Amino acid sequence: xxxxxxxxxxxxxxxxxxxxxxxxxxxxxxxxxxxxxxxxxxxxxxxxxxxxxxxxxxxxxxxxxxxxxxxxxxxxxxxxxxxxxxxxxxxxxxxxxxxxxxxxxxxxxxxxxxxxxxxxxxxxxxxxxxxxxxxxxxxxxxxxxxxxxxxxxxxxxxxxxxxxxxxxxxxxxxxxxxxxxxxxxxxxxxxxxxxxxxxxxxxxxxxxxxxxxxxxxxxxxxxxxxxxxxxxxxxxxxxxxxxxxxxxxxxxxxxxxxxxxxxxxxxxxxxxxxxxxxxxxxxxxxxxxxxxxxxxxxxxxxxxxxxxxxxxxxxxxxxxx
Ligand SMILES: Cc1cc2nc3c(=O)[nH]c(=O)nc-3n(C[C@H](O)[C@H](O)[C@H](O)COP(=O)(O)OP(=O)(O)OC[C@H]3O[C@@H](n4cnc5c(N)ncnc54)[C@H](O)[C@@H]3O)c2cc1C
Ligand code: SF4
Numbered sequence: 001x002x003x004x005x006x007x008x009x010x011x012x013x014x015x016x017x018x019x020x021x022x023x024x025x026x027x028x029x030x031x032x033x034x035x036x037x038x039x040x041x042x043x044x045x046x047x048x049x050x051x052x053x054x055x056x057x058x059x060x061x062x063x064x065x066x067x068x069x070x071x072x073x074x075x076x077x078x079x080x081x082x083x084x085x086x087x088x089x090x091x092x093x094x095x096x097x098x099x100x101x102x103x104x105x106x107x108x109x110x111x112x113x114x115x116x117x118x119x120x121x122x123x124x125x126x127x128x129x130x131x132x133x134x135x136x137x138x139x140x141x142x143x144x145x146x147x148x149x150x151x152x153x154x155x156x157x158x159x160x161x162x163x164x165x166x167x168x169x170x171x172x173x174x175x176x177x178x179x180x181x182x183x184x185x186x187x188x189x190x191x192x193x194x195x196x197x198x199x200x201x202x203x204x205x206x207x208x209x210x211x212x213x214x215x216x217x218x219x220x221x222x223x224x225x226x227x228x229x230x231x232x233x234x235x236x237x238x239x240x241x242x243x244x245x246x247x248x249x250x251x252x253x254x255x256x257x258x259x260x261x262x263x264x265x266x267x268x269x270x271x272x273x274x275x276x277x278x279x280x281x282x283x284x285x286x287x288x289x290x291x292x293x294x295x296x297x298x299x300x301x302x303x304x305x306x307x308x309x310x311x312x313x314x315x316x317x318x319x320x321x
Contacts, residue, residue: 002042026046076161141300157262239312
């Protein structure tokens with residue numbers, strides 16, 4: 001591991017200034033410390049952002065949930081109001097890793113975590129994500145990789161929270177230079193769709209401040225995932241859904257799949273199809289087909305397709321029970 005300076009930022013503006021000295025933001029360190037140990041990241045400065053005012057807030061007004069970037073996954077999963085009002089989000093947080101990881105990992109760090117592709121995580125492999133010329137997963141081991149991509153990199157987005165927040169139409173407030181800017185979840189990951197080297201659309205000095213979730217009456221949400229291990233593991237496929245529910249009829253549905261694309265995977269056609277529909281096995285399967293239309297499995301990951309279909313069906317069913 002290289003030597004680095006360690007500083008604690010007291011304001012968002014100073015955090016942004018400090019990180020410009022070849023630095024990286026440090027929150028819980030669950031992802032970044034691994035990258036440092038493997039020499040995947042060699043910053044000169046680590047900017048601790050845990051002391052920034054307001055970033056531990058988890059509160060609601062009449063119209064909006066505000067979730068600070070340094071709220072831990074454990075706080076999110078355990079908060080009784082979040083569990084009641086945003087069960088899909090609470091479940092997504094609860095499904096992350098293990099209790100130890102959830103106690104330390106933060107909302108900001110979860111959204112900004114880097115690729116888990118095993119070629120990327122190998123210190124000696126220079127793949128496209130590290131500026132090399134080849135994607136080794138395409139011809140190699142692609143079991144955990146994407147079914148959709150817009151670039152030569154097939155590493156999927158692994159953040160549970162990104163999938164749940166996308167279903168809730170959340171906005172991510174980012175300190176960009178001197179002023180805060182608001183990004184949709186689609187904005188936050190758009191660059192990862194088209195640029196192999198990008199994990200997300202954040203610039204190196206973009207600081208996530210908070211996530212805002214609009215409160216919508218009659219809205220229910222759900223999140224389910226399939227992983228190889230029940231703990232200490234990432235999802236093979238995840239699914240989040242949110243909708244206004246009347247009986248078993250859905251309105252304004254947002255159906256999102258995770259771990260199958262470098263972005264939270266949504267299809268307008270699937271959301272539109274579900275408008276005004278009752279949740280039945282047939283409607284859920286049709287929505288899944290629309291969502292997975294044009295999926296392109298690689299050598300080892302076609303098995304994700306039936307899992308994704310089953311997850312869509314079960315997640316939609318959860319909205320109406
Ligand atoms: C064994 C294991 C299993 C896991 N399983 C899952 C899982 O199932 N699902 C899942 O979603 N995640 C999983 N994770 C990932 C884990 O959730 C993240 O590593 C953790 O949430 C990162 O949060 P952190 O606060 O520790 O971030 P850090 O490690 O401190 O930072 C992570 C990245 O985010 C950047 N960053 C941190 N804060 C900010 C900010 N405010 N603004 C901008 N950039 C920022 C850092 O510079 C770094 O690049 C797992 C991790 C491990 C080790
Ligand atoms: S999928 Fe992406 S991260 Fe993995 S080897 Fe290919 S280019 Fe690298």
